[in-house]
Amino acid sequence: MRTEHRVIIGSSQKMPECADSSVHLVVTSPPYPMIKMWDKHFCETNPEVSKLWRRFDANCQDETVKQIYDAMHNSLANVWREAYRVLVDGGIVCINIGDATRTINGRFRLFSNHARIIEHCESLGLTSLPYILWMKPTTKPKYKGKGAFLGSGFLPPNAYVTMDCEFILIFRKGNLRKFPQHDRLRYESAFSKKERDIWFSQIWQVKAARQKSNLAERRIAAYPDEIVTRLVRMFSAKADTVLDPFLGSGTTTKVAIQTGRNSIGYEMDEALAPLIRKTVAFGRSNKSSDHIVEISRRSVF
Numbered sequence: 001m002r003t004e005h006r007v008i009i010g011s012s013q014k015m016p017e018c019a020d021s022s023v024h025l026v027v028t029s030p031p032y033p034m035i036k037m038w039d040k041h042f043c044e045t046n047p048e049v050s051k052l053w054r055r056f057d058a059n060c061q062d063e064t065v066k067q068i069y070d071a072m073h074n075s076l077a078n079v080w081r082e083a084y085r086v087l088v089d090g091g092i093v094c095i096n097i098g099d100a101t102r103t104i105n106g107r108f109r110l111f112s113n114h115a116r117i118i119e120h121c122e123s124l125g126l127t128s129l130p131y132i133l134w135m136k137p138t139t140k141p142k143y144k145g146k147g148a149f150l151g152s153g154f155l156p157p158n159a160y161v162t163m164d165c166e167f168i169l170i171f172r173k174g175n176l177r178k179f180p181q182h183d184r185l186r187y188e189s190a191f192s193k194k195e196r197d198i199w200f201s202q203i204w205q206v207k208a209a210r211q212k213s214n215l216a217e218r219r220i221a222a223y224p225d226e227i228v229t230r231l232v233r234m235f236s237a238k239a240d241t242v243l244d245p246f247l248g249s250g251t252t253t254k255v256a257i258q259t260g261r262n263s264i265g266y267e268m269d270e271a272l273a274p275l276i277r278k279t280v281a282f283g284r285s286n287k288s289s290d291h292i293v294e295i296s297r298r299s300v301f
């Protein structure tokens with residue numbers, strides 16, 4: 001079975017390359033609001049965020065922080081709106097997101113990104129389904145500067161719980177997907193009992209992707225193939241189309257090729273194009289007997 005894979009170097013805030021109701025599954029991990037490594041990205045892509053940060057530097061008001069956080073999520077919400085448009089009835093959205101902790105004005109606090117995304121997606125009409133907690137075995141609580149433990153040693157009550165889980169939020173558009181009886185491709189996509197027992201449990205212990213050597217590669221925080229493979233096999237059938245609007249290094253495209261799904265990926269950072277080519281292991285445009293990959297550019301905004 002021949003599958004097709006498009007990578008568009010451009011912003012997914014608008015996805016004119018995707019027709020309405022043409023995508024069966026969205027699997028993605030966006031930049032995380034209020035995590036420092038993504039501040040620059042949000043400032044560069046949303047002038048409102050950069051204006052607000054300047055205002056915060058001048059007035060240090062908590063209200064301004066709230067506005068910055070809102071503006072970052074509003075940027076992401078444009079993409080969730082487009083994802084809703086392109087999904088088929090019964091299509092699924094899986095969003096990997098971590099909450100953020102940060103000390104602002106001398107006060108340590110949580111920014112609950114997963115809750116914000118649930119609110120935005122539900123307001124679009126998506127139905128929330130039970131989510132997955134992805135526990136990274138490498139981020140166990142540690143102590144004395146050797147890890148993530150924050151607070152006051154063994155004395156109550158001022159210590160903080162270590163955040164060692166990220167969320168994989170799951171939503172459905174509309175009704176359950178319908179298939180013809182004994183649909184061949186659906187049956188060929190079945191998972192085993194062992195896979196079902198592990199994949200459909202709420203806590204996943206999966207190692208984070210190996211840290212890459214190059215700065216650009218580290219900056220995007222790629223998710224591991226294993227996470228994407230599970231989601232693609234749980235929520236789509238062979239020959240379906242999978243969309244990743246925040247493609248990064250191209251993990252979703254690579255997994256779609258491996259699992260016999262078609263795919264579309266958007267990545268606005270042109271500098272990542274060579275890395276995407278490396279991940280999918282093909283050149284600019286590749287044809288083989290079972291799949292074709294095309295990487296094309298359009299203006300970023």
Ligand SMILES: C[S@@+](CC[C@H](N)C(=O)[O-])C[C@H]1O[C@@H](n2cnc3c(N)ncnc32)[C@H](O)[C@@H]1O
Pocket residue numbers: 010011012013028029030031032079220221222223224245246247248249250251252266267268269272
């Ligand atoms: C967390 S990374 C995704 C990493 C990816 N899951 C992987 O495995 O490599 C988020 C990516 O989204 C890209 N990005 C952010 N906003 C975007 C937008 N509006 N359109 C397209 N790409 C965007 C960033 O440049 C970054 O590479």
